[in-house]
Amino acid sequence: MTIARSLLPAVVVLSAILIVALLIGVSVGSAQVSWRDIADDEIAGAILLRIRVPRVLAAALVGAILAVAGLTFQTLLRNPLADPFILGVSGGAAAGAAVASALGWGRVPGLVQLVAFAGACAATAAVFLLARRRDHTDPTRLLLAGLVLNAFFSAVILMAFSFSKQSDLTGALRWMMGTLFGATWTEVLLLAIFLTAALIALAWMASDLRMLVFGEEDARGRGVDVERIKLAGFVCGSLITGAAVSVSGVIGFVGLLVPHLMRLIWRRDFRFLLPLTALGGASLLVAADVISRVAIPSAELPIAALTALLGVPLFLSLLRRDL
Amino acid sequence: MLEVRSIGFSYPRAPAAVDMVTFSVERGKLLALAGQNGSGKSTLLKMLARVGTPHTGEVRFEGRSLREWGAKDYARQVGYLPQEPDATFSMRAIDIVVTGRAPFLTRFAWEGESDYAAAAGALAMCDASHLGERYLDEMSGGERKRVFLARVLAGNPRLILLDEPLAALDLAHVQQFSKLLRQIVDRTGATVIFASHDLNWAAAYSDRMLVMRDGALAADLPPAELMQPDRIRDLFGFDAHAVTTSGHTWIVPAR
Numbered sequence: 001m002t003i004a005r006s007l008l009p010a011v012v013v014l015s016a017i018l019i020v021a022l023l024i025g026v027s028v029g030s031a032q033v034s035w036r037d038i039a040d041d042e043i044a045g046a047i048l049l050r051i052r053v054p055r056v057l058a059a060a061l062v063g064a065i066l067a068v069a070g071l072t073f074q075t076l077l078r079n080p081l082a083d084p085f086i087l088g089v090s091g092g093a094a095a096g097a098a099v100a101s102a103l104g105w106g107r108v109p110g111l112v113q114l115v116a117f118a119g120a121c122a123a124t125a126a127v128f129l130l131a132r133r134r135d136h137t138d139p140t141r142l143l144l145a146g147l148v149l150n151a152f153f154s155a156v157i158l159m160a161f162s163f164s165k166q167s168d169l170t171g172a173l174r175w176m177m178g179t180l181f182g183a184t185w186t187e188v189l190l191l192a193i194f195l196t197a198a199l200i201a202l203a204w205m206a207s208d209l210r211m212l213v214f215g216e217e218d219a220r221g222r223g224v225d226v227e228r229i230k231l232a233g234f235v236c237g238s239l240i241t242g243a244a245v246s247v248s249g250v251i252g253f254v255g256l257l258v259p260h261l262m263r264l265i266w267r268r269d270f271r272f273l274l275p276l277t278a279l280g281g282a283s284l285l286v287a288a289d290v291i292s293r294v295a296i297p298s299a300e301l302p303i304a305a306l307t308a309l310l311g312v313p314l315f316l317s318l319l320r321r322d323l
Numbered sequence: 324m325l326e327v328r329s330i331g332f333s334y335p336r337a338p339a340a341v342d343m344v345t346f347s348v349e350r351g352k353l354l355a356l357a358g359q360n361g362s363g364k365s366t367l368l369k370m371l372a373r374v375g376t377p378h379t380g381e382v383r384f385e386g387r388s389l390r391e392w393g394a395k396d397y398a399r400q401v402g403y404l405p406q407e408p409d410a411t412f413s414m415r416a417i418d419i420v421v422t423g424r425a426p427f428l429t430r431f432a433w434e435g436e437s438d439y440a441a442a443a444g445a446l447a448m449c450d451a452s453h454l455g456e457r458y459l460d461e462m463s464g465g466e467r468k469r470v471f472l473a474r475v476l477a478g479n480p481r482l483i484l485l486d487e488p489l490a491a492l493d494l495a496h497v498q499q500f501s502k503l504l505r506q507i508v509d510r511t512g513a514t515v516i517f518a519s520h521d522l523n524w525a526a527a528y529s530d531r532m533l534v535m536r537d538g539a540l541a542a543d544l545p546p547a548e549l550m551q552p553d554r555i556r557d558l559f560g561f562d563a564h565a566v567t568t569s570g571h572t573w574i575v576p577a578r
Contacts, residue, residue: 003418003421003434004434050330067444074411080411108356203431204430207431211422214408214409215408217374218405220373220394221402221405222425223393223398223399223425224394263412266414269416269418271433279367287465
């Protein structure tokens, strides 16, 4: 069977899973409201449409973005351990966003996002230059670079909030630990635009990007403009990571977990995995968000703790295999 | 069909890896590229494959400089097998072989039935049909080599550049592959240039042998003229006997 024909059933199954996850996501929560209440109960309507629906959609979009960014970085760096969180790209974005909001730039629309993008791009460039060895990236150097960058960015975030007028460390925690609490429709729209643009760009490049799995020289021999595709891919991955982090803060391991899960089920190339990873990432983060909301009554589990609980064992097993 | 005019290439802080190499090849020839480790064989092949750009001189294919060829156009004509072909993430062999058709596809097109048929044919040519449904990480080094050689052949290239295609193969497949390269040349009229450490197999079926030493072209001879003990001593630095059986000369290292 050709690859193309086996993609459709996979997309259908994952879309169905995502729809179920979204429906559960808007139906459960600390307040008991149902769709029937919307018509005659103003508060129930407000809870659903102004709080819960945007939050669930933001979870789906952030999940899809992080998973797609992870897949893209793994493909570009030819390294299975690449993930926006581990590489420090999320950290860079969070540091940018945290500094901007600590300085009170949050009032200017789009400015926090812009600084978050700058942080993400700077982190990507740094990690890439530090870990590069000829036509691949050395896993040890990659992890060390990510580790050091993450430590640095955490320090920047803490400093920013310590020196800010409010001196409010819970603000710093929001960026460092990640939450989908308080997501707005504006943010949902922003994420949707970025994800759509990135998916179009990546689909446009997919037939070339997938050839990188065979090495840069091989890809060049197949007529791929490797340098251009790498630059475009890194910019794409950094921009969407910046967008996601500017909304949710740092949520780790999604970009590692989802592409590997998809690859475990369908052992195929980038072009095939791209739509599946987006759908899988969305489903995973919606599910994680539901668990974080209902696990403890009247309180919220940090969602990044949940993704880390799932992601760390996988990371360790990959590390054992690759180093 | 291929003209190489005094090309040179050097890596940073190192003497020239390829130094003023000039030769030309016509259609339907099998060329072996011999030489010691680090003599510049791989670097030369990369420049012919348009993977690397020469710092001096130029390469012309079908009368046009490689600089004038579009990347995809050239990839449709020329197949290149790197020295250690591998994939970061394991896939089915047939799905790997079919990517050899990629330069022929438009941007959003996926490989169709005819591409898969070409891939299956290429696998069969490399005695690897049984590997089609298997995954790369379950294969030995030699089996992988066969899969990646099939990937090169799947594009029906007119110029085939192979970097050490015989390394990592067992003797049965070394024999079979050397013959296969000859058959491809004779049947399709393609030109094959392959680098090899094994002088005897390099000489066995080739029309010409290029020998590189310190980046320069040290010899360009028919195999029968190269495979002589005094030439071998000059070019490769080891003492050898020439043994002729059934009309073919083999070089055997002296004790």
